[in-house]
Amino acid sequence: MDDIQAVNALVRRCVTGDAAAWQEIVQQYHRRIYNLCYRFSGSPDDAADLTQEVFIKMYRTLSTFDTTRASFMTWVTTVTRNLLVDHFRKGKYDRITDSLEATPGNQDDGLSLAEKLEDHSAGPEARMRSQEAQKLVHQALRKLSPELREAVILRDLQDMDYKDIALVLKVPEGTVKSRINRGRTELARLLQRSYRQVS
Amino acid sequence: MRSENQSEMQCVECEGLLAEAIDGGLHGTTLAAFEAHQQSCPACRTMVEEATAGLHWLKGLDEVEPPRHLVHNILAQTIGALPSEHAVVSPRGEGWLDKVKGRLAPIFAPVATPRFAMSFGMAFFSITLLLSIAGLHLSDLRRLDLSSKGIAKTYSSTQARVIRYYDNLRLVYEIESRVRDLRRVAAPEKQQPEEPAPKTQPKSDNQQDKNRTNQNYSRDANQPELAASPAGNEPGMKDLTNQARLNRRIA
Numbered sequence: 001m002d003d004i005q006a007v008n009a010l011v012r013r014c015v016t017g018d019a020a021a022w023q024e025i026v027q028q029y030h031r032r033i034y035n036l037c038y039r040f041s042g043s044p045d046d047a048a049d050l051t052q053e054v055f056i057k058m059y060r061t062l063s064t065f066d067t068t069r070a071s072f073m074t075w076v077t078t079v080t081r082n083l084l085v086d087h088f089r090k091g092k093y094d095r096i097t098d099s100l101e102a103t104p105g106n107q108d109d110g111l112s113l114a115e116k117l118e119d120h121s122a123g124p125e126a127r128m129r130s131q132e133a134q135k136l137v138h139q140a141l142r143k144l145s146p147e148l149r150e151a152v153i154l155r156d157l158q159d160m161d162y163k164d165i166a167l168v169l170k171v172p173e174g175t176v177k178s179r180i181n182r183g184r185t186e187l188a189r190l191l192q193r194s195y196r197q198v199s
Numbered sequence: 200m201r202s203e204n205q206s207e208m209q210c211v212e213c214e215g216l217l218a219e220a221i222d223g224g225l226h227g228t229t230l231a232a233f234e235a236h237q238q239s240c241p242a243c244r245t246m247v248e249e250a251t252a253g254l255h256w257l258k259g260l261d262e263v264e265p266p267r268h269l270v271h272n273i274l275a276q277t278i279g280a281l282p283s284e285h286a287v288v289s290p291r292g293e294g295w296l297d298k299v300k301g302r303l304a305p306i307f308a309p310v311a312t313p314r315f316a317m318s319f320g321m322a323f324f325s326i327t328l329l330l331s332i333a334g335l336h337l338s339d340l341r342r343l344d345l346s347s348k349g350i351a352k353t354y355s356s357t358q359a360r361v362i363r364y365y366d367n368l369r370l371v372y373e374i375e376s377r378v379r380d381l382r383r384v385a386a387p388e389k390q391q392p393e394e395p396a397p398k399t400q401p402k403s404d405n406q407q408d409k410n411r412t413n414q415n416y417s418r419d420a421n422q423p424e425l426a427a428s429p430a431g432n433e434p435g436m437k438d439l440t441n442q443a444r445l446n447r448r449i450a
Contacts, residue, residue: 022274022277023274026270026277027270030265030273034265038263048266051273052269052276055277137256137259138260141257174215177217177218181217181246184221184252185250185253187257188250188256191252192249192252
């Protein structure tokens with residue numbers, strides 16, 4: 001509760017033209033917004049550009065933030081999500097349609113994505129320790145439809161609760177849960193299918 | 200109990216509770232019913248397994264580190280200021296050139312990007328191309344006369360050149376000649392009903408009659424017509440003088 005009040009006070013200071021308050025907001029939220037943009041767009045350069053655009057938009061519309069309607073975090077996420085959707089609709093960040101069988105990006109070691117997933121040690125968590133496996137999951141995440149992708153990103157990567165996600169996505173809570181289930185299931189299927197093809 | 204749970208929990212309900220079940224949000228009888236349904240329904244069991252695996256994959260993703268200059272760029276684009284910890288500090292012993300560079304670097308950081316450089320290059324190329332097509336050269340700027348007379352002269356010569364160019368255009372010339380032809384054709388058609396009596400001619404006759412009338416009014420009615428003077432013409436001064444002499448001799 002104190003955190004919420006502190007953030008609201010920070011926003012109020014910022015609206016009155018306090019540059020230091022704005023600097024604090026940027027320092028506090030840039031990492032989260034960058035990660036959200038990166039996981040949605042899939043590209044570090046696009047994520048950096050989008051993060052800057054989000055903050056420019058926030059700076060211009062900060063006075064419209066209503067403390068009684070939602071938390072500042074929810075508002076920031078909503079602004080980010082709307083911008084991402086706008087960019088997606090423009091066709092800038094379309095779904096990646098390359099196969100999991102394709103050799104990824106710069107890592108030209110001759111192994112397909114499915115081969116890299118073939119790690120028989122322990123469980124999924126153990127596999128995720130490797131940087132390579134993270135890339136594979138990241139690429140699989142980009143193959144999800146935007147609706148499912150944004151739902152699982154907000155829930156599982158941004159740790160937002162269902163109620164806030166429903167506010168951000170402007171859909172009922174039941175729809176949010178359904179999308180999260182489908183997103184998680186589809187992601188697991190994408191990764192497992194490739195694994196089965198190899199084995 | 201198991202059969203009761205089976206009858207209570209349907210696949211749709213199981214799917215609805217799936218997210219909360221994986222997040223550990225189910226308790227008591229609901230959780231028991233959910234687990235019992237999983238035992239009896241292979242489809243739902245597979246769904247739960249896949250969703251759990253998907254969650255674990257996602258949770259394994261680490262937070263990525265934003266670029267170093269992201270905060271700096273954001274602040275430069277919003278409030279145009281540098282963050283305190285990112286402020287450029289020139290180390291001791293640097294020359295003045297390095298200091299200037301150090302101060303200018305953050306200012307030009309937003310524009311010193313490949314994208315901006317590419318846009319600038321394209322704009323420069325386009326402008327240069329347009330100027331060369333228009334026949335303008337930068338070397339011509341040296342010979343520019345910027346005095347008031349020079350500007351006026353340039354203005355008038357340019358205007359004349361434009362008018363000449365316009366008049367010499369084949370299209371303009373053809374349109375003008377067509378318009379002239381049309382006028383020529385249209386003019387007789389309009390005048391045809393009044394053809395028997397041209398407008399200008401009667402006007403001049405009337406004027407002559409008027410003059411003649413004026414001439415008659417100016418002359419005395421009893422004044423005799425002089426033999427020497429031509430009929431209908433005003434007598435000259437010489438004729439009048441001769442007439443007076445003749446009259447005196449007769450008298």
